[in-house]
Amino acid sequence: MNFPRDFLWGAATAAFQIEGANTEDGRGESIWDRFCRTEGNIADGSDGSQACDHYHRWPDDLDLAKWLNLNAWRFSVAWPRIQPTADGKINQKGLDFYSRLVDGMLERGLAPYMTLYHWDLPQYLQDKGGWESRETVDRFVEYATIVGRALGDRVASIATFNEPFVTAYLGHWMGVHAPGIQNPATSVQVTHHQLLSHGRAVQALRQEGVKAPLGIVLNLAPVHPASDRSQDIRASDRHDVAQNRLYLDGLFLGKYPERCTELLGVEPKITEGDMEVISTPIDFLGVNYYRRAIGSADGVPSPHFLRKENREDLAQRQAPQSSSTNGAAQDKEFKRTVELPPGAQITAMGWEVYHEGLRECLEDIKRRYANAPPIYITESGAAFDDEMVDGRVDDPRRTAYLQGQIAALGRAMSNGVDVRGYFVWSLLDNFEWALGYSKRFGITHIDYATQQRTPKESALWYRHFVGTQR
Numbered sequence: 355m356n357f358p359r360d361f362l363w364g365a366a367t368a369a370f371q372i373e374g375a376n377t378e379d380g381r382g383e384s385i386w387d388r389f390c391r392t393e394g395n396i397a398d399g400s401d402g403s404q405a406c407d408h409y410h411r412w413p414d415d416l417d418l419a420k421w422l423n424l425n426a427w428r429f430s431v432a433w434p435r436i437q438p439t440a441d442g443k444i445n446q447k448g449l450d451f452y453s454r455l456v457d458g459m460l461e462r463g464l465a466p467y468m469t470l471y472h473w474d475l476p477q478y479l480q481d482k483g484g485w486e487s488r489e490t491v492d493r494f495v496e497y498a499t500i501v502g503r504a505l506g507d508r509v510a511s512i513a514t515f516n517e518p519f520v521t522a523y524l525g526h527w528m529g530v531h532a533p534g535i536q537n538p539a540t541s542v543q544v545t546h547h548q549l550l551s552h553g554r555a556v557q558a559l560r561q562e563g564v565k566a567p568l569g570i571v572l573n574l575a576p577v578h579p580a581s582d583r584s585q586d587i588r589a590s591d592r593h594d595v596a597q598n599r600l601y602l603d604g605l606f607l608g609k610y611p612e613r614c615t616e617l618l619g620v621e622p623k624i625t626e627g628d629m630e631v632i633s634t635p636i637d638f639l640g641v642n643y644y645r646r647a648i649g650s651a652d653g654v655p656s657p658h659f660l661r662k663e664n665r666e667d668l669a670q671r672q673a674p675q676s677s678s679t680n681g682a683a684q685d686k687e688f689k690r691t692v693e694l695p696p697g698a699q700i701t702a703m704g705w706e707v708y709h710e711g712l713r714e715c716l717e718d719i720k721r722r723y724a725n726a727p728p729i730y731i732t733e734s735g736a737a738f739d740d741e742m743v744d745g746r747v748d749d750p751r752r753t754a755y756l757q758g759q760i761a762a763l764g765r766a767m768s769n770g771v772d773v774r775g776y777f778v779w780s781l782l783d784n785f786e787w788a789l790g791y792s793k794r795f796g797i798t799h800i801d802y803a804t805q806q807r808t809p810k811e812s813a814l815w816y817r818h819f820v821g822t823q824r
């Protein structure tokens with residue numbers, strides 16, 4: 355399929371995963387810096403202090419993206435660089451870094467796609483309750499306004515949040531991401547406060563006269579019941595509510611799904627007027643897609659959703675169907691969702707390769723939400739155990755994965771879904787959160803000892819493909 359000539363072809367990154375330099379130029383501590391310091395939280399015991407050293411090497415990285423024929427770059431701003439201390443004072447050096455970065459993109463013909471929050475909350479806000487506290491909403495709006503004033507006339511778009519479901523669920527229900535809380539009620543409140551922060555920030559940025567289109571990035575998954583047994587259907591509905599409906603219904607219908615409390619067993623505290631704020635119209639929706647979910651009442655959770663004390667070793671994590679039910683006591687029902695049908699093709703994350711799911715998610719949005727804005731695929735990609743041989747990384751499975759995703763996207767667009775761009779996750783191998791540097795998602799290989807960048811064969815394929823689309 356030929357995509358529109360002005361379609362965006364980009365790659366996505368996130369501050370904490372690539373920047374490093376986490377004490378430089380006045381940056382404050384984030385919840386991820388703190389989380390990495392507790393033994394057992396990160397699979398390989400690593401942290402983000404160096405990562406890809408992008409903070410210093412960004413000109414080379416932007417050159418690489420340009421060489422790859424890309425015309426867009428997705429990045430996030432580290433809140434602790436902008437407001438490093440509890441008094442909220444602006445750190446000009448932090449703003450200057452992103453200002454140089456954005457100018458560097460513009461000089462190279464890369465449209466800057468900015469995300470305000472990709473999981474690195476300042477630790478001082480966590481100390482006061484983090485996303486569970488309504489005060490964090492006000493602080494986010496303040497932060498969004500500062501960044502919007504400084505960069506809002508140069509960036510091509512502003513997404514408020516990246517994957518609020520992951521922050522709520524992995525960070526506050528399962529506790530495998532920062533801040534490591536395991537409490538369903540907190541998790542659901544965190545969902546509500548992130549969405550409220552999103553809506554308030556959109557309103558504030560519009561009031562400031564910020565010109566960039568405003569939106570949010572969600573990670574969506576079609577959910578299929580493992581069988582037609584009623585308990586499997588219920589397990590699917592529960593997962594669908596937790597990952598998809600809470601967010602999409604909140605944003606586009608201005609209400610949470612009716613069965614949300616019954617299925618999740620907890621209810622957010624909502625103040626009058628919140629849902630109107632949350633459903634403030636937006637200019638675009640970012641969709642991150644990796645895999646589908648399969649709902650089963652007897653399923654076992656994906657092992658990388660478990661805390662270390664409940665996990666088997668890393669190798670077994672790659673074969674979730676054989677993992678034990680060790681952790682099943684943790685949250686009783688919700689996570690009892692199998693992620694893999696037998697015989698599925700899987701990535702190094704243990705995630706099923708299922709391209710049609712992208713089309714299904716996109717068509718589901720079109721079918722259910724008449725007021726949904728244009729869509730960007732803000733993340734799509736896969737981790738494999740790459741090997742560097744004679745200076746080359748031959749990664750045919752990643753290339754095939756990207757081809758499958760782009761073909762599924764093409765089918766959704768032929769069926770009438772309005773999609774404007776596609777961003778590969780990720781440009782560079784990077785710090786994959788609780789899995790540290792053990793999983794490689796990049797189309798560019800990073801040698802962490804030397805910081806040498808080597809485009810993999812998948813990058814060369816993407817470069818060629820993008821070239822044919824212009």
Ligand code: FCB
Pocket residue numbers: 368371516517520573642733779786787795
């Ligand atoms: C997404 C995150 C991104 C990366 C990919 C693999 O959930 O947004 O930072 O970790 O998964």
